[in-house]
Amino acid sequence: MSTDFALAARLDDLRREYDDLKARGLTLDLTRGKPSAEQLDLSEPLLALPGEGQHTAEDGTDTRNYGGLSGLLELRRIFAELLDVPVGQLLAQGNASLTLMYDTIVQALLFGVPGSDRPWSREEQVTFLCPVPGYDRHFAICEELGIRMVTVPMTPDGPDAEAVAALVAEDASIRGLWVVPTYANPDGAVVSETVARRLVSMPTAAPDFRIFWDNAYVVHHLTDVETPSVNAVALASDAGNPDRVFLYASTSKITFAGAGVAFFAASPANIDWYQAHLGIRSIGPDKVNQLRHAMFFRNADGVRAHMRRHREILAPKFSAVGEILTRRLSEAGVASWTEPLGGYFVSVDVVPGTASRVVQLAKDAGIALTPAGSTFPYHRDPQDRNIRLAPSMPPLDEVRAAMDGVATCILLAAAEAAAAITPSPA
Ligand code: PMP
Numbered sequence: 001m002s003t004d005f006a007l008a009a010r011l012d013d014l015r016r017e018y019d020d021l022k023a024r025g026l027t028l029d030l031t032r033g034k035p036s037a038e039q040l041d042l043s044e045p046l047l048a049l050p051g052e053g054q055h056t057a058e059d060g061t062d063t064r065n066y067g068g069l070s071g072l073l074e075l076r077r078i079f080a081e082l083l084d085v086p087v088g089q090l091l092a093q094g095n096a097s098l099t100l101m102y103d104t105i106v107q108a109l110l111f112g113v114p115g116s117d118r119p120w121s122r123e124e125q126v127t128f129l130c131p132v133p134g135y136d137r138h139f140a141i142c143e144e145l146g147i148r149m150v151t152v153p154m155t156p157d158g159p160d161a162e163a164v165a166a167l168v169a170e171d172a173s174i175r176g177l178w179v180v181p182t183y184a185n186p187d188g189a190v191v192s193e194t195v196a197r198r199l200v201s202m203p204t205a206a207p208d209f210r211i212f213w214d215n216a217y218v219v220h221h222l223t224d225v226e227t228p229s230v231n232a233v234a235l236a237s238d239a240g241n242p243d244r245v246f247l248y249a250s251t252s253k254i255t256f257a258g259a260g261v262a263f264f265a266a267s268p269a270n271i272d273w274y275q276a277h278l279g280i281r282s283i284g285p286d287k288v289n290q291l292r293h294a295m296f297f298r299n300a301d302g303v304r305a306h307m308r309r310h311r312e313i314l315a316p317k318f319s320a321v322g323e324i325l326t327r328r329l330s331e332a333g334v335a336s337w338t339e340p341l342g343g344y345f346v347s348v349d350v351v352p353g354t355a356s357r358v359v360q361l362a363k364d365a366g367i368a369l370t371p372a373g374s375t376f377p378y379h380r381d382p383q384d385r386n387i388r389l390a391p392s393m394p395p396l397d398e399v400r401a402a403m404d405g406v407a408t409c410i411l412l413a414a415a416e417a418a419a420a421i422t423p424s425p426a
Helices: 003-009 011-023 037-041 044-048 073-083 097-111 136-144 161-170 193-201 232-238 268-281 287-297 300-329 355-364 396-421
Strands: 028-030 090-092 127-132 148-155 174-179 210-214 245-250 262-265 335-337 346-350 367-369 386-389
Touching: 003 011, 003 396, 011 396, 028 396, 037 300, 044 287, 073 090, 073 245, 073 262, 073 287, 073 300, 090 268, 097 136, 097 210, 097 245, 097 262, 097 268, 127 136, 127 161, 136 148, 148 161, 161 174, 161 193, 193 232, 210 232, 232 245, 262 268, 287 300, 300 335, 300 346, 300 396, 346 396, 355 367, 355 386, 355 396, 367 386, 367 396
Parallel strands: 028 367, 127 148, 127 174, 174 210, 210 245
Antiparallel strands: 090 262, 245 262, 335 346, 346 386
8 A cells, every 4th residue: 555545544533633633722823932031031031141240241342232242251251152253253232133134234225345346235146045945034034035046955064065156156136145153943953064164165156145144042052962062263264264254253152032132253354344334333332241141151161051951841742752753654644844952943844745734733722833934945845844942932832732733734624635636446
């Protein structure tokens, strides 16, 4: 019996199972990678810091006042160690690295970057390469700013470097490449040193090509394997392309997602360029928040220890996702999924043509999933196959209930598709 035939034969049973699921009246949400309240509680002491009378930075700066555009040195030192960049090449800014990404791209459009012949907005076309599946908010920035997106495949070692190299060598409109180097959103891939070396050294037709190296999950391990990130800024410099990398990170999923600190690192020329425009836009970042973060962590080991506490909360949720998908789906062979060693997401590939149906079925059963297509530019997954799961926010029992429901939806959508292509017995 073919798999399709076996699945199609289960259609009635799966419909009954799905009706039972709907009858449970669930309200569950796996849409976005937010930290849970329990995780946010780990950083609760921040709310009492720096404390009345504690407003002086180690260099004597009164953090309450204007100034200090680069951010507080004591906090930059901690994150320079974690990100493996020289502290002089690292800025600490506001609460969102996404804002830094948006701002650097807007600045590039308005003014050009070091090495540009003219502002990017004066080019006939600006193109970014987008590894897929990828992060929807990266794609949203490009879409809003009129940047053409061209997809390249992800591999377990990061973006397909040969595909990228071939495109950037030929097409001078390609100005950017999105990379989430550590525990990528959504597939958990980690960029290997080989891939990183290729990306920072490949010849590019554009003189001012940049890699947007979004290291959002640099210390967000889910196992004992604390995978180190490749140091792209240093590798680019060694390769003779010191200005190629813009690196971003933040404490959004370390302390408070809405009240953390974001970081930007790059070559000295890039940092000078960014700061020159930043100095017009701002008189200085929120140094009080930076001081409280520096006091809370004390040093890089403080951050590492804090992340192990996050891991204790998160790892069981990710294990539950893997365990339930394996139990419910492996025999039917209707999906494949990632088992990430860090980060916030599980990427599931279902039967081609059924991802939107799965998300709709789940929605109708009270389980909110990230819309199908979100992991692709313009929300268009050409195979309608990829679904991003974000299990961090709900409590463990809800993650379990949601995953069991999602598995039912995946099976039902696969059976419906199989029934449509399997002629019924005469
Ligand atoms: N980059 C990636 C890859 C992310 O997954 C996220 C959050 N989902 C962000 C950036 C957002 O970071 P921030 O809160 O610092 O803006």
